[in-house]
Amino acid sequence: MTTTIFIARDSTAIAVGADGIAAQISAQCDQNQHPVQIARPGSRGMYWAEPLVEVEINGVRHGFGPVTSDAVAGLCDLICPLDRAPIDPKVFKQHPLYLGDLSHHAYLAAQQRLLFARAGLIDALDLTQYERLGGLRGLRRALASNSQSIIDQITESGLRGRGGAAFPAGIKLKAAAEAEGVNKYIVCNADEGDSGTFADRLLMEADPFQIIEGMLIAALATGATRGYVYLRSEYPLTASLFGQALVLAREHGLLGPSIYGSSHSFDIELRIGAGAYICGEETSLLESIEGRRPEVRSKPPLPVHHGLFNSPTVINNVLTLASMTSIMAEGAQAYHDLGAGTSRGTQPFQLAGNIRFGGVVEVPFGVSLRTLIEEFGGGTASGRPIKAVQTGGPLGKYLGVRQLDVPMTYEDLASAGGLLGHGGIVVFDDSVDMAQQARFAMAFCAAESCGKCTPCRIGSVRGVEILDRIKTGKNLEKEIKLLDELCVTMTDASLCAMGSMTPNPVLSALTIGPEDFGLPAGSRHPTES
């Protein structure tokens, strides 16, 4: 009998050697004359275990990881033994890289996966497998109902935008449905530029049909007939996989002039960016699709009224649109039952940076940052104490060790001065220099500012200069005061989040690491930032 071995076809898994491991195992199996089929699904998001090799025996997937090239020969003796000798899973335990039956592995078993329920389990480009594990149920319900009841379900679920702004998704759909316009658009924002985030990429590579299905549901709710997915150019494998998924969706009648034989028409075009962080800002993204220099637009008018090509446009993050599938399949209540406060449902948190067990952890909102970092993440990779944690991407604040018990909801993080953003969590150990991080935040803003408004374009450059002067230790009090004033100007007067939120990492770095700026420890009260 042929043994099936699973090795992820995923950008990060490949960057740590998955392709090489797959080729090595395949060659070794040939040599052992053991018939195997090597399947390449997406990743489960347990990136610490990649390259992860899974062998399926009696329906159970036994995992080994992270597998290095030196470990392949020994591993093959167990999983594809010479001359078809029987495989004995009992001896797997002796292998140092053995992770057990993955469906019971603590890292996954402690999660509550809705968005990532299928990730790593199915062939990303097999619509039948997608459907067998619950896919398309939401779309079928949406096709059988009407615009108003889809909007009601999404509104009642409490779903909020996962891109960072956390705007209620139902209200956006309603506004677009009511807006006047011949053409309406659904735009999926996959310009995932925040450091520490990779959930969009993982989902698009592991379960692309879920995003297509989510966009179709949004289209049925609003009457949109055309969609765009705007993907950053840094993700070429994602572009290839998602592009193939679109072709398959058209072949199966999921996209096109008549969705599953209905009177609804919808198609999606994949657009690739060209290296600009600001294109993740929704109006800059629209300018980019329209072929202009992607400077942000002033709001109002809002994109739902005058968006792409001046038409009503729903622009949502990958995860927001994908979430609509399980809401429609399981009902608004089931989704609303998860989470805390006004943060409903699940959030895929992304553990990154100096962390032992980095990866995607999808759990209901309300889990503490400490649980994520210590219980799932296993603390720092270096084994040194944590000094700072940046949540919500490069525009999010640095939190200190005393703030780790904050529950991860939009409102709790906001009251702790933090940002949930797109769910990224970047951990730094005590070797970090907070003054260097503050300078980087300003330098990043200077590099990525679209240049339209002065506080962001010029403020960020002046910010770098002030931080360089602070480093010399001269006129420290005066320079810090100037930095504070500059940050107020940038916060209050910038056109978009790029300029107005860059002060977050800058001032919080000063709060948790004043000694790195040459100030006495504890000299900055947290309320000052």
Place this chain on the structure above:
Amino acid sequence: MSKTLSKPIETIFDAHRPLSQDKLLPVLIEVQKISGALSGETINLIAQAFNLSRAEVKATASFYSDFTDAPRSLPNVQNCQAEACQAMGARDLLAHLKDVWSEHYDIEVVYCLGHCACAPAIRLNGCDHARLTVDRLNSVLKV
């Protein structure tokens, strides 16, 4: 514009006709891909085809870091310097790249390749390598 290059560019135009402005970015990406850069001559050709001013095309193209106006003479190494990679020693990696490898590679700083759970990362001629150390970087670049 050399004949050898203008023909393939015309082919790209033909694939995207009618050339409304929303086709500009996909066309720029494809032209850069086949010619390795967006030269002044290429910009002229694109501006004419789209009925836009050269300034409009240049303003759009120059905004994005993926476009260059001259082809690179050395193999390209993109070194991620975003926060997750910084937390895992990306600054030391960059210093080492500049010290040891700058004669052999075109070293470019980028912000986030999406491998933040396996930091630090580089992209070498389009192929990614994550969970790097200085030793692993050396062995990757030696090949």
